[in-house]
Amino acid sequence: MSMEVTAQNFEANAAKALRDPNLRKAMGIISGPMASRRVETARELPEFEALRDEGVKIKNHVLQHIDLYLEKFEQQLTARGGKLHWCRTPREARETVLALCRSRDAKIVTKGKSMVTEEIGLNDFLLEHGITPVETDLGEYIIQLAHEPPSHIIGPALHKTREQIADLFEEHHPDYELNGKKAGTRSTEPQVLVTEARSVLRDTYFRADVGITGANFLIAETGATVIVTNEGNGDLTQSLPKMHIAVSSIEKVIPTLEDLSTILRVLARSATGQEMSCYTTLSCGPKRAEDIDGPEEFHVVLVDNGRSEMLGTALQPLLRCIRCGACMNNCPVYHSVGGHAYGWVYPGPIGAALDPHMIGLETARHLPNASTFCGKCEEVCPMRIPLPDIMRHWRELAHEQQITPPLQRWGIEAWAFAAKHPWLYRLGARVAIAALKLLGKDKGRIASLPLASGWTDGRDFPAPQSADTFMSQYKKRSH
Amino acid sequence: MSSIDSKPRVALFVTCLVDLFRPSVGFATLKLLEDAGCVVSVPEAQVCCGQPAYNSGDRKDTVAIARQVIEAFEDYDYVVAPSGSCGGMIKDHYPALFAAEPDWQRRAEDLSARMFELTSFLVDVLKADPVAAKLEAKVTYHDSCSGLRELGVKAQPRALLGSVEGVELVEMQTPETCCGFGGTFCVKYGEVSTDIVTRKTADIAGTGADMLLAGDMGCLLNMAGRLKREGSSIQVRHVAEVLAGMTDMPAIGESK
Numbered sequence: 014m015s016m017e018v019t020a021q022n023f024e025a026n027a028a029k030a031l032r033d034p035n036l037r038k039a040m041g042i043i044s045g046p047m048a049s050r051r052v053e054t055a056r057e058l059p060e061f062e063a064l065r066d067e068g069v070k071i072k073n074h075v076l077q078h079i080d081l082y083l084e085k086f087e088q089q090l091t092a093r094g095g096k097l098h099w100c101r102t103p104r105e106a107r108e109t110v111l112a113l114c115r116s117r118d119a120k121i122v123t124k125g126k127s128m129v130t131e132e133i134g135l136n137d138f139l140l141e142h143g144i145t146p147v148e149t150d151l152g153e154y155i156i157q158l159a160h161e162p163p164s165h166i167i168g169p170a171l172h173k174t175r176e177q178i179a180d181l182f183e184e185h186h187p188d189y190e191l192n193g194k195k196a197g198t199r200s201t202e203p204q205v206l207v208t209e210a211r212s213v214l215r216d217t218y219f220r221a222d223v224g225i226t227g228a229n230f231l232i233a234e235t236g237a238t239v240i241v242t243n244e245g246n247g248d249l250t251q252s253l254p255k256m257h258i259a260v261s262s263i264e265k266v267i268p269t270l271e272d273l274s275t276i277l278r279v280l281a282r283s284a285t286g287q288e289m290s291c292y293t294t295l296s297c298g299p300k301r302a303e304d305i306d307g308p309e310e311f312h313v314v315l316v317d318n319g320r321s322e323m324l325g326t327a328l329q330p331l332l333r334c335i336r337c338g339a340c341m342n343n344c345p346v347y348h349s350v351g352g353h354a355y356g357w358v359y360p361g362p363i364g365a366a367l368d369p370h371m372i373g374l375e376t377a378r379h380l381p382n383a384s385t386f387c388g389k390c391e392e393v394c395p396m397r398i399p400l401p402d403i404m405r406h407w408r409e410l411a412h413e414q415q416i417t418p419p420l421q422r423w424g425i426e427a428w429a430f431a432a433k434h435p436w437l438y439r440l441g442a443r444v445a446i447a448a449l450k451l452l453g454k455d456k457g458r459i460a461s462l463p464l465a466s467g468w469t470d471g472r473d474f475p476a477p478q479s480a481d482t483f484m485s486q487y488k489k490r491s492h
Numbered sequence: 493m494s495s496i497d498s499k500p501r502v503a504l505f506v507t508c509l510v511d512l513f514r515p516s517v518g519f520a521t522l523k524l525l526e527d528a529g530c531v532v533s534v535p536e537a538q539v540c541c542g543q544p545a546y547n548s549g550d551r552k553d554t555v556a557i558a559r560q561v562i563e564a565f566e567d568y569d570y571v572v573a574p575s576g577s578c579g580g581m582i583k584d585h586y587p588a589l590f591a592a593e594p595d596w597q598r599r600a601e602d603l604s605a606r607m608f609e610l611t612s613f614l615v616d617v618l619k620a621d622p623v624a625a626k627l628e629a630k631v632t633y634h635d636s637c638s639g640l641r642e643l644g645v646k647a648q649p650r651a652l653l654g655s656v657e658g659v660e661l662v663e664m665q666t667p668e669t670c671c672g673f674g675g676t677f678c679v680k681y682g683e684v685s686t687d688i689v690t691r692k693t694a695d696i697a698g699t700g701a702d703m704l705l706a707g708d709m710g711c712l713l714n715m716a717g718r719l720k721r722e723g724s725s726i727q728v729r730h731v732a733e734v735l736a737g738m739t740d741m742p743a744i745g746e747s748k
Contacts, residue, residue, distance in 0.1 A: 027684050044691075345670045349687040383681050385674025385688070386547060387637035408549030417549065421680070429545045429553035433560065438539050446512050457747035458720050467682025472689065472717030475513065475745035483506050483515035487534055 017162075018372055020356030023379035030350040039174045043165070043341070044348040050286025051339060051393065058288075064279050069397050071272045072333035075264075076324060082233040082266045083315070089236025093298030095311040103133035106316045110135060110225065110258060113312055114144050117256050119222035125240060125247035126150035127227025128166055128336060129260050129316055131358045132371070135225075146225070147217050149246035151210050158185050164352030166359065167284050167338040172351050175201040182209055189213060214246070224250040224308070228261035228296075229335065230276070231313070234269045237297045238313060241280065241290040248294050257308040259296065262316045264332040276335060279395040284337035319370055327406045331367050333396035340390035340400060346383055355380055362390035366403040374407060378416050381407035442482055450480040500618075502530040503568040505561075505582070505607075507575045508540045509709035510730075514744065517709065520736035521574045521610055527736075528620040530570075537564040541578040546585065547675050555589050562586070562599050570606050572613045574732050575708050576639015579609040584642040609639055610732060611707060615648040622655030625737035630660045632701035633731070634692070634715065635668045636708035649707055649731050656734060664695045673714040689718040697724060703743075705731045716745040 019026055030036055055061045075082055087097040100106035114122060122139065124130065124146050136146045136157075148157045152170035156163060158181045163169030170178070182189075183199045190196040191212055194205060226247050228238035238259045240247045251257040267273060281287040300307030323329055341347040341361025352360035357368045357377070365380040381404035390400045411417045412425075431438040452459045453476020462469045479486070502525050510517045518534075525532045542557035561582065565571045573579045583604045590597035614620045631653065639645035653659055672678065672688025679685075692715060696704050704719070704726055706712050716728035727743035742748055 024681070027681070031683055031687055345672060345688045345691075346681075346684055348691070349684050383677070383684065385637070385670050385672060385677050385685075387670035387674070388641040389637070389668075389670065392641055405547065405549065408547065409551050410549070412549035412551075421548070421676075422550075425545055425548040425550050425676075426553065429542075429550060429557065432540045432542065432545070432557050433553070435537060435539050442508075442512055453747075455747050457742055458717070458745040465679050467679040467685070468717065470682060471686030471721065472714065473720040473745055475713050475716050475720070477513045478741065479515055481515070483511045483518035484534070484536070486515050487518065488536075 018357050018376060020368060020372060020377045020380060021375075023354060023356060023383055026354035026356055027350040027383070030354045035174050035177055036172050036351050039172050040348055040351055043168075043171060047286065047342045051283060051342065052286075054282045054286045054288060058278070058282065061279065061282065064275060065395050065397060068276045068279055068335075068395060069333065071267060071275060072396060075267055076329060076332055079263065079266065079324065082268060083263060085233040086231050086236055086266050089234065090298070090313060091236070093236050094301075095236060095298045095313060098312060098314045099317075100314060101317050103316070103318055106133045106260065106314055106318075107135055107138045109314050110260065111139065111142055111144075113256065113258055113314075114139065114223050117222050117310075119144055119256075121145050121147060121217065121221050122223040122225055123218055123221040123250045123254065124148050124153070125224070125226035125242065125250040126153050126169070127225070127260055128163075128358060129227055129262050130225065131163060132318060133260070133316060135260070147214070147221070149214055149218070149250050150242070151207060151244055151246070154210055154214065155181060158182075162353070162358070164360065165338060165341060166336050166361075166363075172353065175203065175206070178206055182206060186213055218249045218253050221250075221254045223256045223258060224252075224254040225258045225260060226251050228259045228265055228313070229280070230273055231261060231266040232268075232270055232273060232295070233266055235295075235297060237295040239273060239293065239295050241277070241293050243285070243287075243291045245292050248292060251294070251296060252307055255308055256310040256312070257296065257299075258312045258314060260314045260316065262318065263320050264334075280335055280337055283339040283393065283395040323370065328366075328370055328403060330396075330398045331363070331370075331403065333398055334363055334367075335396060337395060339393040339395065343389045343393045345385060345387060345389070362400045362404075363398075366398070366400050366407070369407045374411055374414070375416050378407075378411050381405075381411075439482070439484065443485070446477040446482065447480045449474075450477045452476065499529055499531045500569045502532050502570045502572055503565050504532055504534045505538060505541070505565070505571050505573040505578060506534065507573055507578045507709065509713070510574055513713065514709055514730060516738060516741050517574050517730040517732050520730070520732040520738045521572070523736045523738070524610065524614060524623070524732060525572060527624070528614060528618050530618075533568065535564045541581040543578065543581045544675060546581065551589075558586050558589050558600065559596065562596070562603050565603055565606075566599070568606065570608060570613065570617065571603065572608050572610055574610045574730065576609045576636045576643050576645050577708050577710060579607060580638035580642035583607040609643050609645050609707065611648040611652055611735075612643060612645050615651055623652060623735045623737075625735055626657040627734055627737070627739060628658040629703045629734075630662055630701045631703040631705050631734070632662050632664055632696060632699040633667060634664070634671060634696075634704065634706040634711060636706055636711045637670050639707055640668055645707065649705075652735050653705070653731070659734070662699045662701050664699055666695055669695075671711045671715050673710045675710065678714060685714070686718070689714055693718045693722060693724065696726065701726065703727045703729060703734075705729055705734060707731050712744055716743070720745045
């Protein structure tokens with residue numbers, strides 16, 4: 014299901030998420046095991062920090078010469094019998110994929126996990142045109158059954174509990190029967206659920222006319238596309254049908270296989286805390302005469318969708334992103350509200366920095382504001398993307414363009430006016446703390462402040478220690 | 493720029509939250525700096541570091557406030573704040589504000605080099621002797637985000653607490669996880685902020701400590717506010733109060 018934009022309703026989305034007991038239960042795995050596994054596997058690799066620096070260097074170099082590397086990639090891809098389709102907009106990309114599917118008279122397409130296909134809204138578009146996309150990544154398959162968008166860029170169904178998944182399978186697989194599990198019964202055992210999804214999907218792989226995957230990397234020197242998965246579903250998706258379409262975006266290009274090996278060493282460690290993901294698959298063109306299997310046609314649909322506009326701007330570092338998800342796995346706000354609250358394809362800190370560019374600052378204005386600026390995302394980002402700085406950049410634009418609500422804007426400007434006039438500031442401060450001190454009465458704290466209900470609804474407000482500021486007390490002491 | 497009698501001349505950057513909510517932290521900081529052999533001044537022209545404007549996207553006002561701070565603190569060997577957040581703003585962010593004004597950028601960089609968070613100043617710069625304080629308490633320490641990630645404040649407060657007689661330090665499971673304060677975030681997204689601090693207070697309570705310490709008033713007000721709302725008896729204090737042996741006044745959010 015492609016994603017309806019609800020980023021403008023972040024506050025309501027967040028409020029709903031905070032009251033969703035299933036979501037709260039499911040989020041425990043991200044804030045707990047996923048975050049701590051990253052720390053452990055990184056610690057076990059002495060050169061982890063050096064590899065991060067090397068990865069940043071590789072990506073920065075590519076971004077400075079991206080035209081060159083993309084052309085090189087196309088040359089190599091073409092030489093191996095593949096075809097590159099350049100697409101500026103999501104619409105161009107959707108139309109291109111549709112035309113390719115139609116050329117094969119496709120009814121069913123299997124899909125490996127791809128955030129770019131979410132970004133361009135591919136699934137709904139194919140459905141509207143009579144083609145059934147079937148997601149083969151377990152998480153994507155689950156949310157496809159639930160008619161929901163992904164909530165995490167590498168774990169699309171992380172917001173679902175085992176119980177919810179069992180319910181979905183029971184509803185959608187009425188005839189399934191295997192390994193002692195009776196048709197129409199329910200199991201919450203992960204192994205049973207995985208086996209069930211696998212055997213249901215197995216048949217689809219053979220019926221599919223086209224296989225669509227994403228690509229984590231495009232290798233310029235060989236023209237290969239690369240996917241990393243843990244389930245092996247991507248391999249079946251791309252090698253069984255007659256046509257393989259890899260949908261990817263321009264910043265995924267890297268110069269060499271050597272660079273790939275460098276970045277792969279930080280990718281899985283940052284993402285799931287694995288040393289390597291189970292499968293790293295390179296697609297090097299269609300089936301050759303001497304190959305026993307593989308697709309007859311290999312197409313790469315390369316999406317720009319605003320990325321080239323980011324080059325040379327404050328947003329350029331975002332193009333280093335390798336979509337590992339470490340920023341959301343470690344974000345306190347994401348832990349509280351989950352991915353759907355962000356209201357578009359890319360949630361968490363990377364979404365807060367990227368989405369305003371993709372869907373407009375007015376629509377996405379909450380996202381860069383809904384951050385404590387704790388800096389954890391930048392600390393864990395393998396590509397050292399300065400995510401808080403980029404969120405601040407959006408806050409500055411929102412302030413300049415008066416997208417920030419007037420009350421907030423005037424509030425900060427009034428405060429700043431006082432801060433620029435110390436006598437006025439001191440006067441205001443004395444009045445404010447005297448009042449707060451009074452409200453704190455003999456308890457030392459205030460249970461309710463109408464103008465700061467955001468604070469006092471869930472917390473007491475500690476009263477000032479004294480009705481006199483430090484500056485004033487200090488002055489009295491030294492005279 | 494060292495002074496004639498070779499004692500370092502230190503300016504105290506009080507920070508607005510200490511000025512308004514907890515003057516005792518200012519006096520504790522003065523005592524710690526003086527005990528460590530500094531000549532301390534409190535420049536009167538100081539107000540705020542400008543962080544609320546900076547993080548609200550009001551760049552123009554931020555720059556104006558930063559100029560004011562740079563001027564007020566020009567004549568000292570060092571500038572010390574009982575805060576990693578304000579310290580980080582001045583040390584880490586000021587120079588970048590003046591990318592287009594070389595003269596001001598030089599002055600911002602000069603201030604940046606002299607700017608320190610209190611515990612890191614005592615340990616890293618002064619290499620001060622152990623503090624003379626005493627306190628019978630089981631404490632846990634929250635690492636404030638800016639101090640930790642912008643200034644590398646982690647071992648310093650713990651080293652100093654280690655020299656306080658009677659203090660036992662017990663660590664949280666995630667002492668480095670944000671408490672959810674986030675400046676204006678705590679009011680603008682109050683429910684999310686409350687949810688984050690509720691995870692934090694659970695971690696704090698899980699340590700069995702009877703006192704929570706940190707080096708930043710914003711985090712402390714937030715965590716104290718939630719602990720008190722939960723009815724917790726855990727006392728919340730700024731680490732400077734404990735290090736200076738000034739724990740006789742009521743803890744944050746308390747009256748006795």
